[in-house]
Amino acid sequence: MPAQPSHNPPPVTPDPGPEALRADARENRExxxxxxxxxxxxxxxxxxxxxxARRAGVGVATLYRRFPTRTSLITEAFTEQLTECAGALDxxxxxxxxxxxFCTVLRKVCAMQAADRGFTHAFLARFPGDTAYAxxxxxxxxxxxxxxxxxxEAGALRPDFDVSDVVLTLLANNGVANGAGPQAAxxxxxxxxxxxxxxxAGPATGPLPxxxxxxxxxxxxxx
Amino acid sequence: MPAQPSHNPPPVTPDPGPEALRADARENRExxxxxxxxxxxxxxxxxxxxxxARRAGVGVATLYRRFPTRTSLITEAFTEQLTECAGALDxxxxxxxxxxxFCTVLRKVCAMQAADRGFTHAFLARFPGDTAYAxxxxxxxxxxxxxxxxxxEAGALRPDFDVSDVVLTLLANNGVANGAGPQAAxxxxxxxxxxxxxxxAGPATGPLPxxxxxxxxxxxxxx
DNA sequence: GGGTAAACGGATGACCCTCTCCATTTAGCC
DNA sequence: GGCTAAATGGAGAGGGTCATCCGTTTACCC
Numbered sequence: 001m002p003a004q005p006s007h008n009p010p011p012v013t014p015d016p017g018p019e020a021l022r023a024d025a026r027e028n029r030e031x032x033x034x035x036x037x038x039x040x041x042x043x044x045x046x047x048x049x050x051x052x053a054r055r056a057g058v059g060v061a062t063l064y065r066r067f068p069t070r071t072s073l074i075t076e077a078f079t080e081q082l083t084e085c086a087g088a089l090d091x092x093x094x095x096x097x098x099x100x101x102f103c104t105v106l107r108k109v110c111a112m113q114a115a116d117r118g119f120t121h122a123f124l125a126r127f128p129g130d131t132a133y134a135x136x137x138x139x140x141x142x143x144x145x146x147x148x149x150x151x152x153e154a155g156a157l158r159p160d161f162d163v164s165d166v167v168l169t170l171l172a173n174n175g176v177a178n179g180a181g182p183q184a185a186x187x188x189x190x191x192x193x194x195x196x197x198x199x200x201a202g203p204a205t206g207p208l209p210x211x212x213x214x215x216x217x218x219x220x221x222x223x
Numbered sequence: 224m225p226a227q228p229s230h231n232p233p234p235v236t237p238d239p240g241p242e243a244l245r246a247d248a249r250e251n252r253e254x255x256x257x258x259x260x261x262x263x264x265x266x267x268x269x270x271x272x273x274x275x276a277r278r279a280g281v282g283v284a285t286l287y288r289r290f291p292t293r294t295s296l297i298t299e300a301f302t303e304q305l306t307e308c309a310g311a312l313d314x315x316x317x318x319x320x321x322x323x324x325f326c327t328v329l330r331k332v333c334a335m336q337a338a339d340r341g342f343t344h345a346f347l348a349r350f351p352g353d354t355a356y357a358x359x360x361x362x363x364x365x366x367x368x369x370x371x372x373x374x375x376e377a378g379a380l381r382p383d384f385d386v387s388d389v390v391l392t393l394l395a396n397n398g399v400a401n402g403a404g405p406q407a408a409x410x411x412x413x414x415x416x417x418x419x420x421x422x423x424a425g426p427a428t429g430p431l432p433x434x435x436x437x438x439x440x441x442x443x444x445x446x
Numbered sequence: 447g448g449g450t451a452a453a454c455g456g457a458t459g460a461c462c463c464t465c466t467c468c469a470t471t472t473a474g475c476c
Numbered sequence: 477g478g479c480t481a482a483a484t485g486g487a488g489a490g491g492g493t494c495a496t497c498c499g500t501t502t503a504c505c506c
Contacts, residue, residue: 065484175400186435194418288454
């Protein structure tokens, strides 16, 4: 649907969208995102913008024209992984064995956390006034609650497990992923192994400390 | 043993030690340490030196005269807590029930982590070329290994538990402590509750992922 | 009380990071 | 091939932190 040639005035070009860009600009946009993902995965979320620009082979101004603020770049860079997480949850929900689905999704997301230094930061960080992920997050919370309920009803997940314990797991895994250096992946696997054993319904488990109402959006690094 | 009055030349005054300071200087030194501990506990280890100096009511230069580098201040500020940890371990070793001692020391150290934002950072951070804690650390590793062996021999700790799983626990707890904000303490308690259940020797536990040889001194934040 | 060396603190330099400006280059269309 | 608007990139403003310098103040000893 080609537009009228002479005047088709978008009010203030609020967000042209990547498709409306000139070919070279779109190419550069992709290069920037790739460079950002690599840099975040390797060095965490604190890498300077200039380093990303250098890695992408573009000037700083180019980066800023495409991603006006630091957080907009981070948001965009991790959308792919967030989608992957959502996909893992969907798969888990389709598994006829809810406990297996539960284990699989936790293992998968934790492995992603361990493989990418920046991912967790982006995943858990509070983006000031940001609603970019809100939709995904709500959907994830619903799906998670459903999965947990099913696993409990199947008698495989302990009854005093709380949905917020998933967030607890992610936070704990985050600590391991960020702290264990080159052994992050292996350490994360072992932690998740321990926790899943704990989560499994068993004969004689004593009372746990109270669950905490951790929510995905109330988490955040240093605030 | 008073020194000769006129000439008793220490080569380059390598480290006068806090006792040799003038009264006001020693007072200020204490004020700085107190302010640093407060600030680190509240805001994490990233607070600027100037903020600590302001909180202590001294100038920046005074702080730097006493603690020439940023890390030297951090090291000194957390020595107290490290000593407390070592004490907790000693108590645990004296407990006739090694499993109870094991649980107590893990609970205690994790609670300290959760209560103090900066503590874990300081505890786990790699201090470049630093050997200040080396002695304490070696002693802690020995004691920990002994405690773990006793708890296994008592049949209370699962046989495939590895000493490095203590570090794993600390890292995981660190993630929770840093991520859960105001609920850090409660979240940490719940995590430790789950993990201790997993660590307890039980009838039918499947194989765990391989242990990782995490060591106290090979850990570190972002490297 | 007076002398002296220790201690003090504000100003300052060096460095790094985020984000902007503008002269120059380049892609897309006729 | 030439025109035009989009896109580019380096230089630099602005803000923040670490660490130092030096003129002034203060504690300690006699």
